[in-house]
Each structure stands twice: as structure tokens, then as C-alpha cells.
Amino acid sequence: MPIAQRPARKKDIRQENEKLILEAAEKVFAEAGFGGATMQLIADVAGLPKANLHYYFPTKESLYRQVVQNIFQVWLQAADIFDAAPGPAEGIGAYIDAKMEISRRHPAGSKVWASEVMHRAPVIQDYLENTLKDWTDGRMAVIQRWIDAGLMDPINPRHLLYMLWATTQHYADFGHQIETLNNGKPLSDKDWAEAKVSVKEIILKGIGVVPVGKNTG
């Protein structure tokens, strides 16, 4: 016998169903890729009939587009940390922490993004050319300022950014490989802490920055 419920409001229904669908879609797109994912499987994961998906999202591509856009938003949020910092030790250290946390909490999103870019960004090319380009240029300028102020080594800011992205996202995108090499077990809290520390230590030392709290001598 079904549990008695008071009727949901239409607004709530829409909001909740869209959320259900988007979460299911992110998971399925991440595990199967755009081509391998099926609307039927997404529907099953969301617990809704397939026709209902098409009521909220007219096409598979429109659903996919929404998933990728949401990921991009999360991704950009981690960027704020960069600007609020007085120097590279805090800024880059906190950025690494934030991106590692995203890799841990939203691995599916990271995989969808990676897959999209690997396939030559068919649906978010404009994001790359505008939003991401602007963000990158801005951050490169910040890093260059730090270099000019003598706060870090004169490395190439662009390739430092690539290294930050690559290293942090690797823990999401290649999570299965990492898990396999960890004897098939997911990384523990301790493993994640160790990963964060390792990445920060190597990169910060590599660019001539002494972690916050230590002395430059």
C-alpha cells in the first residue's frame, strides 16, 4: 500500500524531477559517454519513465548540454579562491585543495567534462573560447604579478595552470585506475589527505613557494 502523501505543488514537481534527471544523467554520461548512454538507462536510474525525460528535456543533447553547463559552474566556483589570496602560497594551495575536493565529491562531473573536451567539445566550444579563455588569461596575469613581486619563481604561468588542472582532475578522471592500483579499494580519508599534501608539496616547492606557516629562511 502506498504511503499517503499530500499532493506536491507543480513548481516543486518540476524542480525535483529535473534534479532527479540531471543527477541520473551525469552519472550515466560519465560511465558510458554521450554515445554509450541511453535515455532508457538514465530514466531507470532516475526512477522515471523514459517519456517523462523527454517532457522535461526535449532531446538527449539538450539534457547533456545542461549537465555539462552545471559542471562548468561548479568548476568556476573554485576559481574565486584564487583572487582572494594575498600570494601564491595561499592562492595556489587553496586552489589545489578546492579542486581536489571537487574531484572527490563530483567525480562524475569531472569525467563528463573530460569526455566532452576529448571529443573536441561539440557542445561547449563557446565556453572554452570565451569564459574559460578569459578566466585563464586573468589567472595568468595574477600569477605573473606574483612572479614580478618576487613571491615565486619565474615559471610559465600557462603551463603551471595546466599542471594544476591535470594533477587535480586526474584523481577524478582516472579514479578507477587509482582505485585498482589501491588494491581495488577506494581511497580512504587518509589517502585523500596524503594525495592533497603530496600535490601541494611538490608543486609549491617546484615553483619556489614556501607553504603558509613556514619560513623562507
Next chain:
Amino acid sequence: MPIAQRPARKKDIRQENEKLILEAAEKVFAEAGFGGATMQLIADVAGLPKANLHYYFPTKESLYRQVVQNIFQVWLQAADIFDAAPGPAEGIGAYIDAKMEISRRHPAGSKVWASEVMHRAPVIQDYLENTLKDWTDGRMAVIQRWIDAGLMDPINPRHLLYMLWATTQHYADFGHQIETLNNGKPLSDKDWAEAKVSVKEIILKGIGVVPVGKNTG
């Protein structure tokens, strides 16, 4: 009018067609993913009728499996450099160079590998569990020996390896993003050289190694 040719030998025919198909498949799988790739498109790229593909490779999955295995071989070759080196400056430096070169010359292969791992390695899980696990353990031991000998900082060897993989493969897997941020142009010889130097400088300094030819003071 077709050019007159002397008839090819059967052995050569098989060898050449398999090569044609495998090259086309690597390209198509990289750009569309396993699910998005079609035998018809692979056939078109290879310049052969679709039925001919099924003559040499009975199923799409068997073709895909062969592609992934070939990539894994190339990937493992770069490993030899590690062992031949007397210390981290030469070993890790040369390994970065080799992997960056692979990213430049075989970007499609790297993408197929990344895609396979992201999808939980449905066809090469045994490679991860055995070949890759053994290789990783062996290399971690080498790094630990270098640490014990005081040739580099006592960092976590596992996470150093992940950083090496992530950073170098990023230039292949996210090549489209990098190209977009490079104003839509592919990286030049100079750009690649700059990338290599940047990666080596930051990582080697980050682990307390002075590049070959410089003095430790």
C-alpha cells in the same frame, strides 16, 4: 583509369589492411568514444567497405580491444627509460620527455586509453590489475631507493607517479582545450619545448632534484 599495379601478396594484404583499420579505428574511437564510434565511419576513414572490417575483426569490441592493447604497448615502452637511469634527474627527466613525446605523437591513443579507464576499464581491467600494478610497484621501489640514497626529497612515490601521468597525458587528452586557449592554433615546436621544460623544471625542483648538468651546491 586505375593505375596498373602488380598483385599484392596475401600476407601483405592482410598486414596492410589490418594496419589501415587499426589506425582508422584509433582515430574514430578517440574522437567519438566507443559508444559513439560506428563501424561504418571507421570503414569510411580506412577507405574500405564495412563488411571488410568484419572480415578482419569479427566484432566492434574485438577491434576496440586490439586498439587499446596496442596503445598499452607504446605506453609501456616509455617505462624502460626509468630503469636505465642512474638517478632521478636522468630517470624522471627522461620519462617526462618520453611521455610528452607520446602525447604529441599519439594523442588519439592516449584519449582512447583515458576513455577506457574513465568507463571503468571494461576491456582492459586485467591489464590494470596485473601488468600496470606490477609496473607501478616496481617503479615505486626504484623511487624509494633514490629517496633512501638521499638523491631526492622523501615524497610519496605513488602520488609522484600519478602526477607524472596526469601532467604529461593532459597535453594529449585535453589537447583540444589547450589548442583553444592557444587561440585555436596547435602548439608549435617552441610551445612543446616550453611545455616540456616547464613540467620538468617544476616537478624536478618540487621533489628536490637538481636537473642534470647543474650543481647541488
Next chain:
DNA sequence: TTACATCCTGACCGTATGGTCAAGATAACA
């Protein structure tokens, strides 16, 4: 030249997929 093995390929098949639709159920609102 003959017999055989290998290679080639257009035509075909069953299935799975993205998407549609019409009819009904449910909430909103007058």
C-alpha cells in the same frame, strides 16, 4: 591449367535507440 585458400563486398536482417503522441491524471485557480 586446375584446385584451393584467401579476400572482397552489396544486400540483407534483427534489434535497440531517440523521439512522438494521444489520452488520462493531477494540481491551480476562478
Next chain:
DNA sequence: TGTTATCTTGACCATACGGTCAGGATGTAA
């Protein structure tokens, strides 16, 4: 309560895909 807007869904459709096959073409070896 009656009317309208929104939501739900089983059944259906056209297409595209992986894969098959029969029969012909081509190289091999005696």
C-alpha cells in the same frame, strides 16, 4: 464546483547500428 494548465506514460514509429552471408574476385601452389 468547473475549467484550464501542467504533468504522466504506455504504445508506437522511423532510423541507424552491429553483424551476417552468399557469391564473386584474386592470389597460391601443384
